[in-house]
Amino acid sequence: MQTNLPKELLATTTGERADEILRKCVHCGFCNATCPTHQVTGDELDGPRGRIYLIKEMLEGNITTSATLDHLDQCLTCLNCETTCPSGVNYGELVEIGREHIEAKNIQNKITHIKRQLICATFPYPKRFKPLYSIASLLGLAPKRKSIVAIKTATYSKKVILLDGCVQSVTNPEINHALKTLLDQCSIQAISVKAAHCCGAIHHHNGAPEKALAIIKNNIDLWWPHIENGCEAIIMTASGCGLTVKDYARILKHDKEYAQKAQRISQLTQDACEFFASFKFIKNNATYKSVAFHPPCTLQHGQRINNVVEKLLASAGFECVDFTDKHLCCGSAGTYSLLQPALATQLKTNKIYQIMQAKPDVIATANIGCLIHLQKDSSIPVKHWLELVDIQIS
Amino acid sequence: MYSQKSLNTDEIHHKHMLDRSEIPALFSSCLPKACIFTSIEKLRPYECDAYTAYRSLPLAVLLPETKQQVIDIVKTCQKYQLPIVTRGAGTGLSGGAHPIENGILLNLSKLNQIYEINHELQYARVGPGVRNLAISEAASTYDLYYAPDPSSQIACTIGGNIAENSGGVHCLKYGLTVHNILEITFVNIDGEVITVGSECYENPGYDLLALLTGSEGMLAIMIQAKVKLLPKPANKEVILAAFNRIEDAGEAVANIIASGVIPAGLEMMDQAVIQATENFCQAGYPTDAAAILLCELDGFDEALQWEIQQVTQQCNQCHATSVRKANNAQEQELFWKGRKSAFPAIGQLAPDYLCMDGTIPRQHLAHVLGEISNISERIGLPVANVFHAGDGNLHPLIMYDANNAGELDKAEEIGSQILELCVSVGGTITGEHGVGIEKLNQMCVQFNSQELIQFEQVKLAFDPERLFNPGKAIPTLQRCAEFGAMHVHAGELPFKDIPRF
Ligand SMILES: Cc1cc2nc3c(=O)[nH]c(=O)nc-3n(C[C@H](O)[C@H](O)[C@H](O)COP(=O)(O)OP(=O)(O)OC[C@H]3O[C@@H](n4cnc5c(N)ncnc54)[C@H](O)[C@@H]3O)c2cc1C
Ligand code: SF4
Ligand code: SF4
Numbered sequence: 001m002q003t004n005l006p007k008e009l010l011a012t013t014t015g016e017r018a019d020e021i022l023r024k025c026v027h028c029g030f031c032n033a034t035c036p037t038h039q040v041t042g043d044e045l046d047g048p049r050g051r052i053y054l055i056k057e058m059l060e061g062n063i064t065t066s067a068t069l070d071h072l073d074q075c076l077t078c079l080n081c082e083t084t085c086p087s088g089v090n091y092g093e094l095v096e097i098g099r100e101h102i103e104a105k106n107i108q109n110k111i112t113h114i115k116r117q118l119i120c121a122t123f124p125y126p127k128r129f130k131p132l133y134s135i136a137s138l139l140g141l142a143p144k145r146k147s148i149v150a151i152k153t154a155t156y157s158k159k160v161i162l163l164d165g166c167v168q169s170v171t172n173p174e175i176n177h178a179l180k181t182l183l184d185q186c187s188i189q190a191i192s193v194k195a196a197h198c199c200g201a202i203h204h205h206n207g208a209p210e211k212a213l214a215i216i217k218n219n220i221d222l223w224w225p226h227i228e229n230g231c232e233a234i235i236m237t238a239s240g241c242g243l244t245v246k247d248y249a250r251i252l253k254h255d256k257e258y259a260q261k262a263q264r265i266s267q268l269t270q271d272a273c274e275f276f277a278s279f280k281f282i283k284n285n286a287t288y289k290s291v292a293f294h295p296p297c298t299l300q301h302g303q304r305i306n307n308v309v310e311k312l313l314a315s316a317g318f319e320c321v322d323f324t325d326k327h328l329c330c331g332s333a334g335t336y337s338l339l340q341p342a343l344a345t346q347l348k349t350n351k352i353y354q355i356m357q358a359k360p361d362v363i364a365t366a367n368i369g370c371l372i373h374l375q376k377d378s379s380i381p382v383k384h385w386l387e388l389v390d391i392q393i394s
Numbered sequence: 395m396y397s398q399k400s401l402n403t404d405e406i407h408h409k410h411m412l413d414r415s416e417i418p419a420l421f422s423s424c425l426p427k428a429c430i431f432t433s434i435e436k437l438r439p440y441e442c443d444a445y446t447a448y449r450s451l452p453l454a455v456l457l458p459e460t461k462q463q464v465i466d467i468v469k470t471c472q473k474y475q476l477p478i479v480t481r482g483a484g485t486g487l488s489g490g491a492h493p494i495e496n497g498i499l500l501n502l503s504k505l506n507q508i509y510e511i512n513h514e515l516q517y518a519r520v521g522p523g524v525r526n527l528a529i530s531e532a533a534s535t536y537d538l539y540y541a542p543d544p545s546s547q548i549a550c551t552i553g554g555n556i557a558e559n560s561g562g563v564h565c566l567k568y569g570l571t572v573h574n575i576l577e578i579t580f581v582n583i584d585g586e587v588i589t590v591g592s593e594c595y596e597n598p599g600y601d602l603l604a605l606l607t608g609s610e611g612m613l614a615i616m617i618q619a620k621v622k623l624l625p626k627p628a629n630k631e632v633i634l635a636a637f638n639r640i641e642d643a644g645e646a647v648a649n650i651i652a653s654g655v656i657p658a659g660l661e662m663m664d665q666a667v668i669q670a671t672e673n674f675c676q677a678g679y680p681t682d683a684a685a686i687l688l689c690e691l692d693g694f695d696e697a698l699q700w701e702i703q704q705v706t707q708q709c710n711q712c713h714a715t716s717v718r719k720a721n722n723a724q725e726q727e728l729f730w731k732g733r734k735s736a737f738p739a740i741g742q743l744a745p746d747y748l749c750m751d752g753t754i755p756r757q758h759l760a761h762v763l764g765e766i767s768n769i770s771e772r773i774g775l776p777v778a779n780v781f782h783a784g785d786g787n788l789h790p791l792i793m794y795d796a797n798n799a800g801e802l803d804k805a806e807e808i809g810s811q812i813l814e815l816c817v818s819v820g821g822t823i824t825g826e827h828g829v830g831i832e833k834l835n836q837m838c839v840q841f842n843s844q845e846l847i848q849f850e851q852v853k854l855a856f857d858p859e860r861l862f863n864p865g866k867a868i869p870t871l872q873r874c875a876e877f878g879a880m881h882v883h884a885g886e887l888p889f890k891d892i893p894r895f
Contacts, residue, residue, distance in 0.1 A: 001446055001745065002796030023745040023797070027446045028738040029485040033525060033549035042504035042523070043457060044439050044484065053439035067435050084548075086674045087741025324531075 001025045004060050013254065014097050015059070021094045022056050024087050025049070031081035031091070036329045036347055037074055045071045048081035048091055055098035069107050072099055074343060076336050077205065078297035078329035083304065092302075093250075103207055112339055116206040119335050124166045124198040124215070133170050143375065148173045151180050156189040160275075161223055161234045163245070166198035168238055168368040175237050175368070178386040179272060183235075185391050186279070191231065196222040199241040204251075205334055216248055220261050227264065234269045237386060239299035239367040240334060245269045246303065271299060272386060273308045273366065281316035284390035290319040292360035293385065294351065294374065296367035297329045309366060309385050316389045321358040325350070332373035344373070352378055364388055409475045410496070417454040417498075420474060424466035429457040440499055443484040443491040444546075445832055447748065447802055452479065452493035459504045461521075461587075461617045468615065469585035471498060477861050480611040482523060482554030485546045487737075487749050488830030490558065490610050490866060497864075502553055505617065508532050515593060516623045517576055522553030522616045529621065538623035541568035544826070545734040553616050559608030561826035563659040563690070563730065566784035570826070572607040574622045580606065580614035583857045593620065605852070610828050611863040613856040627692035630658065631702055632720040632729050635709040636683035640664055640779070643685035644759035646712035647783040650689065651756065653708055655701045659690040660784030661733050667778050667791070670739035677732035678725070680716060687783065688729055736780045737791065743778070744793035748805045751833075752816030753825040756786045762815060766790055769811045773804050777812075787825035788816070814839055829867040837867070838874035846871065 003022045009015035031048040032038045038047030045054065051071055058064040072095060081091045122128050136142040160183065164176055180190045196219040203212035223234065236242030249266035252258045291313055299305050314320045331337055331347030352374065355363060363378060364385040365371050375382040412420070418430050431437060432454045441449040453476070458464050471478050477497030484491050493499045505521035508529065512518070513536035518529050526547040530539040543562035544550055550560070556578065561570045568574070577591035591603040606613060637643040643662055650660065663671070663686055668679045679686055687709065691701045702719070709717045720726040740747045754762050763779065770777040770792075778791045790812055794805040813823045813836045823829075823836040837846065849868045853860070869877075 004797075024741050026444075026738050026741040026745075026747065027442065028444050028546070028741075029483055029549045030546070030735075030738060032483065033527075042501070042506065044501070045436060050439040054435075057435070057438050062438070063435055065433075065435055067433060086671070086735030086738040088674065089741070 001027055001056070003056060006061055009059060014100075018055070018059055018094060018097045021090050022052065022059075025052050025089045026087055028087070030086065031084045031089075034080045034084045034327060036076060036078060036080065036331075037343060039328075040343060040346055046074060048075075051075055051098075052089070052091065052094065055094060055101075058098065058101060064102065064105065064107065066107055066109060069102050069109060072102065073109065073112060074340055076297070076329050076331070076333040078333055079301035080297065080327060080329065083301045083327075099207070100209065113207075115339055116208075116335075119338065120203055120206050120208050120211070123335070124202045126164075126166055126170050126197055129167065130170045142171070145171065146174050148177050151177065151184065153180060153184060153190055156187045158187065159189045159191055159226070159229070159231045161226055161231050162190050162192040163199060163234070163236060163238075163241055164192050164194070164197050165238050165241055165368060166202070167372075169197060171372060172368060172384070175384040175386060178384070179235065179237050182276070182386065182391045190235075191226055193222045193226070199244040201240060201244040202335060204244065213251070216251065216262075217258055219245075220248070220258060220265055223265060224261060227268065232268070233275060234265065235272055235275050236269060237272050237366075237384065238369075239271055239296045239303060240369055242269060242271045243298040243302035271303060271305060271366065273299075273312060274305060276312065276391075277308055279312075279391055281312055281389040281391055283317045283388075285388055288318070288362040288388065290321050290360045291362050291364050291388065292321050292323055292355045292358055294330060294355065294363055294365045294370060295326065296365060296370045297333065299366050300327065309364070312389065313364065313385060318388065321360050323358040324354045330370050330374055332367075332369040334369060337369075337373050348373060348377055356380075362388070412453070412474060412476065414453050420470055421454075421456060421467065424470055425456065425458050425463045429459065429463075431455040431457070440481075440484075440501070441493060443481070443486040443489060445487050445489040445492065445830065446746065447796070447806075448489060448492065448831065450493050450495045452495070452497055452499040455499045455501055457501045457504060461505065464500070464502070464505070464615060464617055465581050465585050465587065467498070467500060468581050468583065471861060472583055472585065472859070475859065475861065477864050478615070479863050480553070480557070480615050482551030482557075483525065483546075483549045485550045486554060486558065486830060487751070487827045488824070488832040490828050490830040490863070491554075492831050492866075494863075494865065500615070502615075503551065505553075506551075509618070511536065511538075511623070513538060513623075516625075517593065517620045518623055519618065519620050520552055521618060522556075523551050526550050526552060526555055529623075533623050534626075536623075537626050539626055540574065540621055541565075541624050542571050542574050545736065547734070552619055552621065556607050556616055556619060557609060557611050558826065558828040561782065561785070561787065563661055563733065563782065566660055566782065567656050567658045567692075568624065572604055575603060575607060575619060576622055577620035578603055578606055578616055579618040580616050582614050583859065583861055587617070588614075591620070608828070610830065610867045612853055612867060613862060615862070627658070628694050629698055630690060630692035630726070631698060632726040633687075633689045633691070633702065633705055633709075633717060634679070634720065634729060635687045635689070635705075635714045635717045636680045637685045637687070637712070637714055638683070639713070640685040640763055641760040642712045642714070643687050644763060644783070646687060646709050646714065647759060648756050649708040649712065650705055651784065653704045655691070655704050657689045657701075657705070657784055658692045659688065659730075660782075661688045662686070662779075662781045662783040663688075663733065663736060664779040666743060666776070667736050667740070667780050670742050670778075671732040671736055673742060674735050674739050675728060675731050677728045679732060683715065688733055690726075690730075733780070737789075740778060740791050740793060744776070744795060746794050746796045746802075746805075748792040748794070748809050749827070750788065750790045750792065750809050750812050751824045751827040752790075752813050752821055753785070753787045754816050754819050754821035756783075758819040758821075759783070759786065762788070762819060765815055766812055769808055769815070773808050773811075775801065775804050775808060777808065782825070785825070786821070788812075810836065831866060834867075834869040834873060835877045837869045838877050843871055843874065846874070
């Protein structure tokens with residue numbers, strides 16, 4: 001596509017990159033077809049092709065108002081458009097540049113801005129988030145926390161790093177507990193570095209890139225000694241965090257001090273399903289026969305991992321049922337459900353409707369955000385797939 | 395930076411003197427405020443369809459949610475003499491949905507309801523904004539599907555398909571859009587709702603259904619269609635054949651058809667396209683081949699086996715370097731996914747492309763291919779090739795960079811020469827993408843002035859005030875004279891008393 005970015009902008013790294021991405025888009029419109037928000041509103045401006053155009057117009061120096069901001073805010077960053085695009089347009093990177101650019105122009109939606117600040121000040125910090133969550137569950141606004149008996153991890157020569165996850169460690173500690181149990185059965189030592197509790201995604205996607213960078217660098221510093229000590233992998237139970245950590249390499253590409261380390265960390269990062277892909281599982285919970293696996297966008301579009309969890313579940317003896325529009329976002333999308341509740345709820349309703357057509361006993365997923373979001377309105381349980389399986393070591 | 399060429403104002407005849415700021419009030423009784431866009435910021439992303447070489451801003455974009463709103467909008471437009479450009483998904487490649495500066499752009503993507511799937515009578519009744527693929531997805535519960543499958547089927551709408559009489563991979567055997575539509579309901583320029591066609595395959599009177607199909611939004615606005623559904627074939631196979639010379643692949647195509655086989659699809663791609671699509675979806679195409687053929691065969695097993703044998707034999711006789719069948723349904727789908735993403739995949743190779751759409755008699759394939767490569771070399775821009783080989787529909791993709799001054803002109807020159815080449819071997823300037831604004835000049839080559847005048851008369855019979863998509867598809871005689879393709883006797887235009895439209 002033709003672009004006309006001002007010279008000064010083209011001279012910057014982001015400007016140059018934005019131009020490169022924009023020029024790859026040939027305006028074919030394929031991506032609109034799989035964009036969840038475009039499906040709901042039918043407006044070109046709520047689809048990737050229109051958003052790309054809005055960003056182009058803004059970067060070219062045309063009048064930009066809160067209208068552009070609204071359409072960018074309504075984007076889920078689900079990256080469905082990226083996996084649809086035959087031309088290889090890196091929409092995710094472009095929208096990130098677009099969002100930073102509009103923020104720098106001081107165009108903001110006051111309410112969203114305040115919500116974002118509140119989210120950034122609480123969610124990434126378990127110490128702050130835990131008391132809030134306890135109050136919410138007392139008031140019946142959130143499910144009760146399960147009490148978890150910490151497992152004693154033995155020392156094995158094979159070691160991997162786990163990320164507890166800021167929200168997940170508070171709301172659903174049983175997920176990492178399941179993972180630790182499985183690893184222990186395989187004689188793999190799980191190391192969770194307590195001080196590294198958040199991957200940085202919340203700040204990164206909510207207009208606080210500087211703080212995100214600080215968190216990311218801190219994580220790298222905390223994990224590095226373990227990696228030097230021979231840790232084999234960093235295993236993620238939340239695909240959203242996994243995608244972010246896999247993205248550290250790109251985020252720190254131009255950082256002299258951290259670029260190499262970040263690249264190594266990203267390479268070592270795996271979603272739990274990748275790590276276990278060749279393992280043999282058995283069924284852990286006999287109450288469920290058939291399961292519908294909802295692949296989080298960060299898994300299927302972000303990390304482009306498809307059909308791995310389904311195979312694992314099937315080989316563990318579950319009947320893994322298929323459903324329509326599996327490629328669409330459930331509306332959770334990180335903190336999106338809190339910022340754009342109307343669209344998020346609509347997408348959730350659609351998702352649950354489609355899943356229920358297949359009549360499963362349980363919904364499985366691979367990301368904490370989707371799990372919490374779907375759980376609120378689902379009449380059947382929603383679990384992390386790791387909770388449904390056990391490992392059989394032969 | 396906005397190119398001026400698109401349409402000249404004489405061709406449009408907009409008579410009103412309305413200002414953009416007056417538009418919301420005019421339509422406030424037709425549809426909610428939130429569905430009327432008039433800020434320049436919001437209009438820009440609508441300034442072109444998938445033909446991006448030219449761009450214009452409409453006065454306003456309207457996004458109706460119901461048929462009634464469409465009717466009210468048409469009445470208002472007629473009252474104020476506002477031109478209307480209808481838009482489906484905006485995937486058109488000839489600028490059919492290119493906005494008109496003094497007109498309304500009517501976006502029908504919200505009219506996307508599938509009202510009925512009748513599996514006994516085998517039809518679907520759908521709104522104009524329903525995506526092509528969505529029909530087949532909905533019908534698949536009954537093992538039925540909608541046959542015409544443009545490569546853009548994931549995104550394009552049935553309204554756009556009817557307006558362009560779109561074709562696709564499977565049209566060789568199952569016909570174009572026009573052969574797969576039973577009934578169309580449209581709003582005419584007076585805001586009346588009229589239905590043509592029926593559930594029967596033959597209707598008395600003029601075939602208005604066929605007239606409306608392919609009318610590029612210039613006669614009416616479709617608000618509902620009944621489309622035929624076909625039972626999925628009992629069996630199908632997809633064969634992939636690779637060739638070292640593109641001419642060999644061309645010859646194989648002619649021989650396959652001559653052998654009596656009617657493939658469900660027969661497509662050809664050259665090396666540049668093979669590489670780009672393989673990058674996108676890893677379909678397993680041989681990336682060292684100069685050309686590949688994809689051939690789908692379907693039907694009952696006995697016939698199928700014979701056809702597979704024929705196709706394999708014909709390919710081998712034309713020096714295919716490999717011939718193989720897709721192993722399973724997933725691989726079949728992947729073979730087609732690669733082919734269907736061919737155009738946008740070219741975006742990996744060049745920032746812009748012009749997609750040509752000429753059709754030629756099949757026997758000239760090898761000659762025309764050779765000529766295309768000569769033209770490309772002479773003018774100095776690369777051309778990649780994908781074809782609906784079975785029906786001789788060529789899609790040369792001319793790669794250029796719109797950021798480099800002069801490259802668009804070169805690309806257009808190549809395009810123009812390719813289309814004229816098609817006409818010279820007895821072919822046509824469009825197979826399925828329509829004329830829009832892109833091929834106005836080539837219409838002057840394909841048709842003489844009397845024919846063009848007849849076309850215009852048909853338009854005027856439906857739309858005497860020229861409000862529906864004016865300026866598209868039929869060039870003015872003035873334009874043709876300027877293009878130099880019309881015979882001007884002693885400096886005088888023929889029919890000089892006929893008003894210049
Ligand atoms: C990558 C790519 C591949 C393609 N492959 C093919 C292919 O294989 N075969 C093929 O035939 N085409 C192909 N096309 C072209 C295009 O997709 C088709 O022309 C398609 O039918 C356009 O549909 P649309 O909904 O996008 O219509 P639009 O582009 O929005 O409109 C196209 C025309 O239809 C008119 N129109 C739309 N809706 C209505 C309505 N309800 N009533 C009256 N007029 C209406 C518009 O005014 C315009 O003139 C391809 C395009 C792309 C980008
Ligand atoms: S699919 Fe890719 S090339 Fe096509 S419009 Fe979307 S981003 Fe652009
Ligand atoms: S990231 Fe998701 S919501 Fe955003 S434009 Fe792409 S497909 Fe649409």
